[in-house]
Amino acid sequence: MGASLADQGGLDGEGTYMESGPAIFTGTVFALFGAALLAWVASRVPRREPVAAGVGRAASAALATLAALASLAVGVWCFTRL
Numbered sequence: 001m002g003a004s005l006a007d008q009g010g011l012d013g014e015g016t017y018m019e020s021g022p023a024i025f026t027g028t029v030f031a032l033f034g035a036a037l038l039a040w041v042a043s044r045v046p047r048r049e050p051v052a053a054g055v056g057r058a059a060s061a062a063l064a065t066l067a068a069l070a071s072l073a074v075g076v077w078c079f080t081r082l
Contacts, residue, residue, distance in 0.1 A: 020082050027078030034071030041065055 041064045044051050052060040 023078050023081050027075045029075075030071050030078060031075030034068045034073075034075060037064060037068035037071065041068065 041051055041061055045057075045061050048057065050057055050060060051064050
């Protein structure tokens with residue numbers, strides 16, 4: 001009958017895709033975005049400048065920090081999938 005994906009070269013023996021390029025690209029994008037957002041927050045908060053326009057300083061800094069950490073975590077997760 002038909003060949004399996006492993007026989008066609010789409011999967012390796014462990015059931016994962018052998019193509020790692022998209023994981024590297026995605027991990028890099030998330031890591032760079034998270035690092036840049038964290039640097040933005042870290043540069044704005046000590047000077048008591050707003051992180052986002054029209055939002056309270058504490059709320060915007062907390063939300064932006066959580067988004068930056070989540071983005072960094074997704075980037076690290078992508079790199080562990082290689």
